[in-house]
Amino acid sequence: MEARLDTSTRYGPFAIALHWAMAVLLVALLALGWTMVSLPDVGYDTRKITLILVHKAMGMVALALVALRLSWRLRRPLPPLAGGLPQWQQVAARLVHLLFYALMFALPLTGWVMSSAGGYPIPFFGWFDVPDITGPNEWLFHRSIEVHRWLAWSLAALLVLHAGAAVHHHFVVGDDTLRKMLPD
Template identity: 35%
Template sequence: MTDRYPTALRIIHWGMGLLIVLTIALGLFMGRVEPGAMMNRLFDLHRSFGILVLGLIILRAWLRWRGPLPPDAPGMPPVQTLVVKIVHLGFYAILLALPVLGWLGSSAYGAPVIFFGQITLPALIGPDKALAAQLFFLHEVGAFTLIGLIILHVLGVLYHQLVLRDGLLHRMGPF
């Protein structure tokens, strides 16, 4: 067994990282644009990226489940190992929930989810503007929770790389 994650998981990790940052940026920006064609395009892109994230997190979970994975990082205290596992579970949960909440909210709002302008996905529920508002609120809370998890994740990596200098980044490093 190697101390590195499998290549497929490393590629998905970094690709999803970029995709998630782009999706969050779109989410923060799209509501500040004047209603019209540009706003609609940004919402469509945000939804498409969200569906792509959903598919990738399912693929990533399956690849992770089927293994093999490297052993836990050597020398890490048990409490730190537990925190890492909790943060990773949080990532999986939130990255599954956010796209589903967005899709449900769009369905309840009456807005179609069109994957990159090519495939119209089915509405998950019927129109209900009050429910849409609640779902979008949960989606927004989830997005800010995700931002918090990303910050924790990056701070943890920086701590290992710059303070401990234990080479932990190499396990998930792209090269």
């Protein structure tokens, strides 16, 4: 059991599995989101609506996973950053992690608000409909679409920064940053 836990030096298998599963899921959601909105809005072509439904259900899975991830993170010690980092890099790395948590909640929540305010259902893979989080509200519907779009761009920008830093630390600096987030 202890082996599953994060320690004061590295991430444990549970945190690692969640990190990489969510990274794949979030990248897929970004790609799916941008693909589906670029498809034509024509009645005889149901591809757009199908992709939106898949996007919404997968987005709700991301919300459940980040809730699990945050509750795990709050209960376990946070492994320290690689030694010898200048202070600005330590602050930048922790700030990016914090912003990621905010975005991982804000993106699905604005999607949920958008669907509820617009009066659109969120079928969970045909199993059940996710309950509405708010009543119909035209103003909120349009604002949450705008916010959802900006949040998606912010996630993509931070991802480039974060992944770039991880790769730089591994191949250029040669420290343990990436190894801490990989299975033993």
